[in-house]
Amino acid sequence: MRILITGAAGFLGSHLVDRFLAAGYKVVGVDNFITGSWKNLEHLQGREDFFFIRHDVSKPLFLAERVSGVLHFASPASPVDYLEFPIQTLKVGSLGTHNMLGLAKAHEARFLLASTSEVYGDPQVHPQPETYWGHVNPVGPRGVYDEAKRFAEAMTMAYHRYHGLDTRIVRIFNTYGERMRPADGRVVSNFIVQALRNEPLTLYGDGSQTRSFCYVEDQVEGIFRLFHADYSEPVNIGNPDEFTIRELAEVVLQETGSSSSLVNLPLPVDDPKVRRPDISRARRLLGWEPKVGLREGVRRTVPYFRHRIQEDDARARPIV
Ligand code: NAD
Ligand code: UDP
Numbered sequence: 001m002r003i004l005i006t007g008a009a010g011f012l013g014s015h016l017v018d019r020f021l022a023a024g025y026k027v028v029g030v031d032n033f034i035t036g037s038w039k040n041l042e043h044l045q046g047r048e049d050f051f052f053i054r055h056d057v058s059k060p061l062f063l064a065e066r067v068s069g070v071l072h073f074a075s076p077a078s079p080v081d082y083l084e085f086p087i088q089t090l091k092v093g094s095l096g097t098h099n100m101l102g103l104a105k106a107h108e109a110r111f112l113l114a115s116t117s118e119v120y121g122d123p124q125v126h127p128q129p130e131t132y133w134g135h136v137n138p139v140g141p142r143g144v145y146d147e148a149k150r151f152a153e154a155m156t157m158a159y160h161r162y163h164g165l166d167t168r169i170v171r172i173f174n175t176y177g178e179r180m181r182p183a184d185g186r187v188v189s190n191f192i193v194q195a196l197r198n199e200p201l202t203l204y205g206d207g208s209q210t211r212s213f214c215y216v217e218d219q220v221e222g223i224f225r226l227f228h229a230d231y232s233e234p235v236n237i238g239n240p241d242e243f244t245i246r247e248l249a250e251v252v253l254q255e256t257g258s259s260s261s262l263v264n265l266p267l268p269v270d271d272p273k274v275r276r277p278d279i280s281r282a283r284r285l286l287g288w289e290p291k292v293g294l295r296e297g298v299r300r301t302v303p304y305f306r307h308r309i310q311e312d313d314a315r316a317r318p319i320v
Contacts, residue, residue, distance in 0.1 A: 002026040002065065003109075006057050006100060007073030009036030011180045012114070012172070015220045016071060017041070021049055023224070028067065031074065032056040034088060035081045040179050058091040060099050063107070069227065070104040072097060073114040075149075079142065079268065080185025086144040093148025094155070101159045112168040112227050113156045115234060117275055118146045119171060127242075127276035130171065130234045140270040153234065160232050168231065170223050173238025173277045177216030177297065178304040182312065188213060191249055192298070192305045195258035205267030207246030212276040214239035215297030218290035225286040238277035239290040248294070255298045 003020055007013035008029025013036070017027050026049045029041065033054070044050045055061055057074050075092045076082040082089040097113065104111035120128045121136035136146045159165040176188035183193075194201045214237070222237035243251075249262055282288050292300070 002067045003069035004028045004067045005071045006030045009040050013073040014040035015216055019220050019224050030055050035076045057096040067107050067109050069110045070100050071112045072100040078185045082145040089144045090148045093152045097152040097155050110166045115153050115169050115171045116149050117173040119150050122272045126274050127278045129278040137270050142270045168226050169234040170226050171234050171236045174211045175214045175219040177301050182308050191252040195252050195256040195260050198260055200261045200263040201249045202265050203262050204265050208244050210242045210244050210274045212239050212242045213294050215292035218292055222288045225288050231285055235282050236277040236279055242276040
């Protein structure tokens with residue numbers, strides 16, 4: 001029972017490594033650290049059931065030892081990151097997915113693709129069921145991520161239909177928690193870090209746009225169950241409780257006890273106005289639903305960011 005996880009040094013990838021190790025799997029992690037951090041894996045140093053390869057999966061990868069599963073999580077995921085690395089994002093979603101599908105085929109392994117709610121774009125159907133085809137601007141700045149993931153889904157289904165590869169597609173909705181980078185740029189990490197530093201919380205637009213936030217433990221459990229289920233069509237995994245971004249800011253301020261103000265900044269181009277998963281399929285197929293609400297999840301995440309900020313501040317202090 002050996003599996004390969006790409007993006008293993010990232011936020012979700014590293015939690016998945018832990019989940020599979022805990023279930024008795026041997027895990028090979030692959031990452032090129034473009035947005036990941038060695039910190040997320042350092043607790044695994046010295047373990048014999050974990051092996052790490054530093055590699056850009058947009059280039060082919062050959063493994064001598066057989067794996068029975070490939071989970072492809074490598075990709076910049078924060079809008080700030082994929083706008084900074086547009087070509088790398090397109091490459092890892094297209095070439096990277098092709099390479100990992102090829103590896104899975106050579107090993108006769110099960111393949112799971114980390115897709116995203118961004119395949120629905122700025123949705124005109126709300127909440128979003130898996131049967132909705134989406135509303136994506138292919139030439140807008142976010143298109144580099146959305147279209148790479150849409151291509152990745154099409155490529156995964158082609159390997160499934162043409163080669164008979166055993167595949168899974170998870171459409172992940174906004175997930176947060178421990179091991180996100182403080183400077184990741186996504187809204188939960190931004191708000192918690194700003195609140196802890198008593199800096200203004202940066203509300204893009206008027207904050208009336210909505211998202212549905214899933215705590216990482218729930219997300220990882222959903223993905224783990226999907227990997228073991230017998231189902232090849234896409235499955236939404238996310239928390240259907242929907243909040244405006246202004247409501248999120250209030251929760252963060254209350255849970256951190258911060259007196260930070262709010263500051264309005266321009267809304268990014270093509271920022272989806274609403275997003276909420278229809279999780280009927282996950283409920284029915286996997287017997288899964290999220291257990292951790294937003295307030296509880298933020299409460300669990302705050303100590304991690306407090307610790308990271310203290311570490312960063314200690315490093316920045318001049319040695320006298
Ligand atoms: P992350 O940035 O923390 O992790 C991504 C990891 O992939 C990083 O460690 C990065 O270094 C690695 N990577 C990127 N390109 C690579 C390449 N070419 N070769 C090897 N490694 C590479 O982001 P995350 O939130 O953990 O996201 C993980 C996956 O889940 C991504 O595929 C993302 O699209 C998907 N996803 C995440 C969310 C979310 O809310 N966290 C939502 C939807 C989809
Ligand atoms: N956002 C915000 N302030 C921030 C970061 C993000 O108001 O400091 C908003 C962003 O415009 C979007 C929502 O929060 O409407 C979620 O943004 P995020 O980058 O976390 O992910 P997205 O869901 O857009 O991929």
